[in-house]
Amino acid sequence: MSTVRKLTQGLSKRYIVNTILSPVVMIGEVLMEVVIPFIMAKIIDVGIAGKDLPFVVKYGAIMVGLAVISLICGMLGTRFSTVAAQGFACTLRQRLYRKIQSFSFANIDRFSTASLVTRLTTDVNMAQNVYRMLIHMCIRTPFMLVAGTIMAFRMNSQLAVLFLIAVPVIVISILTISNIAHPRFKKMMAKFDALNGAIQENLIGIRIVKAYVRGEFEEKKFRKAADDVRTAQVHAEKCIIFMMPIMQLVMYVSMISVMWFGGRLVVGGHMLSGELISFFTYVTQVLSSIMFLGMVFVSLVMVQASNQRIVEVLDEVPDIKNPENPVMEVKNGEISFDKVDFSYGKREDNLILKDINLEIKSGEVVGIIGSTGSSKTSLVSLLPRLYDVFKGSVKISGVDVRDYDITVLRDSVAMVLQKNVLFSGTIRDNLRWGNENATEDQIIAACKAADADSFITSFPEGYDTMLGQGGVNVSGGQKQRLCIARALLKNPKILILDDSTSAVDTATEGRIRNALKELAPETTKIIIAQRISSVKEADKIIVLDEGTVSGVGTHDELLKSNKIYREVFESQQQGSGDADLAGGED
Structure with missing residues (x-):
């Protein structure tokens, strides 16, 4: 499929109609503009030269009428092209x-x-700006070029040859400059990416920037990114700026030549003065059309880099797809990892998880402990198919996760991630992300289970309290509890808590664990934690070490059999409270 078809695919009938109408009405404008100089010549050479006032008035009125029609057509063409481009x-x-x-x-x-x-x-x-330019000018400009040339040759073919010499000069200039400009504009868009990256990173981490008084450092980094964009723009556009002077030079030389030789023809009696004025108008129309075509061509070169970047996204094939005949029901939360290998780059020489074999019964509470980089988050990300395994299989309720409908699978697996994300809107709106049809009683029950109801009701507006972007007006612990409540509203078969109680105290964490047992007894609960106390009472604890399973068992069993688990437990018992197993993402 061509780039144009890829970009315009899915355009609604309304915008297609506007796309067609714009060049059609522009033809009407061109016809009026081509006829007007012809009538003007008649007025000068017949009416004024013959002192025939009725003739001047009659054809003057016709010329005004044609100008009004041309104006209306131009306005309609602009409106149609604008609506089509916006659509x-x-x-x-x-x-x-x-x-x-x-x-x-x-x-x-x-x-x-x-x-x-x-x-x-x-x-x-x-792409929008060029699309508008194309449908506005793609018919008008060539039509004007052809019509103006025909009228000019009709008036004086010898004189018309003069300005046609300018055409190859302009065309060669356009092609040369365009070939130089394209790679430069491609580099310029890459610099825009870097600039947006700097802005996004700074705004998201604005609290860290202020806390560490790194505003000046971030300002320097932004200034460099902005300067890189400026340099790339100048480098890309400095070759384009030669386009207009070259075309104007050729255009003015052509006009001067026409005036010189045309004036000699008028003096010699071989051409009427009105014809020369009209001929000069046609020359201007033709050369202006060539200039517009040059601008359109340059715009196409400039937008080519953007079009390629857009098509790259449209052509990207999702790694994870629905199977042809997907399973549409997840019966329970039973989990099985069978000889699972995983790599982010799908490379066997860079495995993140290696030979994982695990069995988890439906309804069990499972803890996962491991140091930074042990791939705890990577392991649980395979359950809702955020990634697919490299080798082996992950099964839920005895069915390979790759055989489930993706929506059904992800609706059955609720994740509360390390980074708690809330959205602009009320607390109730955020909670209903878990279940948009949740009743008030269900919302309150989930919040009580997550130990969030008490602080929510302490707000003057309760569940209707507006949250700023990212939940900036609630604390880290409150964010975590809201995200847990949101996950519970999904009524999932599997609930994954990825270090999601790290910002609450141990007493609150204990209340949340007990409430989860009562509210969702049949839900399989996977708790990734840094504190042994968070997983001590789990039915099963998995110890990960550098992407492999180091041990599986209860708290007491692992204390006896697993050195890593025992060392972590002892370090936490000695007084630091929570050994730094690793708070970061893995």
Whole structure:
């Protein structure tokens, strides 16, 4: 499929109609503009030269009428092209966003977040502007070029040859400059990605920046990124700036030549003065059309880099797809890892998880302990198919997760991640992300189980309290409890708590664990933690060490049989409270 078809695919009937109407009405504008100089010549050479006032008034009125029609056609053409271009951009952004939503984590890893933002904004804006220019000028300009040339030759073919000499000069200049400009604009868009990345990183981490008084450092980093964009823009556009002077020089030389030789023809009686004025108008129309075509061509070169970046996203094949005949029900939370190997790059020489064999019964409470880099998060990310295994299989309820419908599978697995994410809106709106049809009683029950109801009701507006972007007006521990409540509202078969009680005290954590047992007794609960106290009462504890299972058993069994677990327990007992197993993501 060509790039144009890929970009315009899915455009609604309304915008297609506007896309067609714009060049059609522009033809009407061109016809009026071509006829007007012809009538003007008649007024000068017949009416004014013959002092025929009725003739001047009659044809003057016709010329005014044609000008009004031309104006109306121009206004309609502009409106149609604007509506069509806005619709094109809106449709394209929706398609890009929908495609990104289908990506697996591995797909997203291939694009940076900043790059995806640039493609959805800057790149689509450039494509929109060129789309509008194309449908507005693609018929008008060539039609004007042909019609103006025909009328000019009809008036004086010898004089018309003069300005046609300018055409190859302009065409060669356009092709040369365009070939130089394209790679430069491609580099410029990459610099835009880096700039957006710097902005995004700074805004997301603004509290850390202020806490460490690193504002000046971040400002320098941003200034460098902005300067890189400026340098790339100058480098890309300095070759384009030669386009207009070259075309104007050729255009003015042509006009001067026409005026010189045309004036000699008028003096010699071989051409009427009105014809020369009209001929000069046609020359201006033709040369202006060539200039517009040059600008369109340059715009196409400039937007080519953006189009390629957009198509890269549209052509990206999601790593994780639904099977042809998916299983549409997850019966229970029984989990099985069978000889599982996993690598983010799908490389056998860089395995993150190696030969994982685990059996977890439905309804069990399972703890996972391990140091930073032991791949605890990577292990549980295989359950909802955020990633797929490299070798082996992961089964839920006896069915390979790759055989389930993705939506059904992910609705059955609730994850409360290390980084707690809340969205702008009320607390109730955020909770209903777990279940948009949840009743008030279900919301309150989930919040009580997550030990969140007490602090929510302490707010003046209770569950209708507005949360700022990212939940900036609640504490870290409150965020965690809201995210746990949100996950519980899904009524999942499997609940994964990825170090999601690290910001609450041990008493609160204990109340949450007890409430989870009562509210969701049949749900399989997987708790990734740094504190032994968080998993001590689990039915089963898994110890991970550098991507392998070091031990599996109860707290008492692991104290006797597993050196890593025993060392962690003893270090925490000695007084630091919580040994630094690793708070980071893995």
